[in-house]
Amino acid sequence: MVVYEIRAPLWPEKTASFTSKEMKKTGSRMRDCRFCVLAEEPLVESKTGLRILKAKYPYIPQHCILAPRDHVLALHKITKKQFDDIFMMTGEMIQNFQHATALWNFGVVGGQTLKHLHIHLICSNVQESKYAQLKSAENLIADPLSLPILVESGLPVIGNGYDTAFSSRIHKNDLYDFTKNTITQLFDGFFHLVQSRMYDKVHKYGYNYHNLERLTWLYGVSADNLNDIDFLISNMVTAGLGINLMISECNKDTFKIHIMPRATSVSPTETLSKRIAGLELFHQTILTRTKLAPDIEIEWEESQGEFYKQAQKLLNHYS
Numbered sequence: 001m002v003v004y005e006i007r008a009p010l011w012p013e014k015t016a017s018f019t020s021k022e023m024k025k026t027g028s029r030m031r032d033c034r035f036c037v038l039a040e041e042p043l044v045e046s047k048t049g050l051r052i053l054k055a056k057y058p059y060i061p062q063h064c065i066l067a068p069r070d071h072v073l074a075l076h077k078i079t080k081k082q083f084d085d086i087f088m089m090t091g092e093m094i095q096n097f098q099h100a101t102a103l104w105n106f107g108v109v110g111g112q113t114l115k116h117l118h119i120h121l122i123c124s125n126v127q128e129s130k131y132a133q134l135k136s137a138e139n140l141i142a143d144p145l146s147l148p149i150l151v152e153s154g155l156p157v158i159g160n161g162y163d164t165a166f167s168s169r170i171h172k173n174d175l176y177d178f179t180k181n182t183i184t185q186l187f188d189g190f191f192h193l194v195q196s197r198m199y200d201k202v203h204k205y206g207y208n209y210h211n212l213e214r215l216t217w218l219y220g221v222s223a224d225n226l227n228d229i230d231f232l233i234s235n236m237v238t239a240g241l242g243i244n245l246m247i248s249e250c251n252k253d254t255f256k257i258h259i260m261p262r263a264t265s266v267s268p269t270e271t272l273s274k275r276i277a278g279l280e281l282f283h284q285t286i287l288t289r290t291k292l293a294p295d296i297e298i299e300w301e302e303s304q305g306e307f308y309k310q311a312q313k314l315l316n317h318y319s
């Protein structure tokens with residue numbers, strides 16, 4: 001596997017406010033949630049309450065975040081109109097910026113550190129960026145369980161080894177059902193996996209997989225009856241399952257979506273920030289926060305400013 005290392009400015013260390021017990025609610029907003037309490041105005045705020053935000057921890061200068069204005073934690077809590085707008089706005093970004101990728105992470109093991117739903121829009125070719133360099137970092141983010149989960153879910157698999165994902169081209173009208181059904185199916189597969197022949201192997205090989213015991217209370221529950229997507233997702237997270245959903249192409253009315261289930265903790269030898277950053281970029285990349293040379297830092301800020309302007313102009317008609 002080819003692994004890229006990205007050098008990005010040294011921002012304050014990322015903290016997992018995901019686990020904060022001190023979140024206080026003020027209306028639909030949380031006082032300790034970064035996406036609820038913003039120091040700066042969003043680039044765009046849509047009529048349906050979606051915001052395009054500057055990424056606080058960008059991987060490359062062309063990086064922003066799409067998030068609902070309200071503190072929404074689960075997919076089924078956003079309206080159908082919001083759901084559609086999320087994909088329409090994402091689609092416009094992907095069509096407008098070459099090599100743009102949208103990345104939606106669910107669960108800690110999926111690389112999600114902030115619970116407030118959000119999508120990373122990374123609007124340039126990370127691998128060809130001057131901030132990236134090739135690294136040989138085998139096994140950095142190994143997830144040997146992604147393939148068995150897909151197989152048990154009955155979903156067709158692309159790739160092999162560490163690049164295992166389920167990939168599909170979906171018409172915009174079918175996105176909602178597709179997302180809902182696929183996540184249900186993955187949960188089902190995950191469920192079968194831990195109850196089936198893999199259970200012994202999971203234990204045998206370790207896999208850094210530490211939450212199996214939490215699943216025991218779910219044994220015997222039919223996944224067919226688990227229609228509530230919030231229930232599914234929160235249980236996936238509790239049980240240690242995460243999901244990466246990536247949109248890499250959008251042509252007119254269709255989206256190319258890759259979905260990868262994740263159940264394995266990443267290499268324990270890496271620092272937390274590196275591991276999380278790696279997961280966020282679909283485990284092909286590690287991120288190093290460093291002090292950039294002054295001229296590179298100026299270039300970074302200039303291209304970032306330019307990108308923000310373009311993004312704002314492109315999506316302004318939603319506001």
Ligand SMILES: [Zn+2]
Nearest residue numbers: 033036071116
């Ligand atoms: Zn929030």
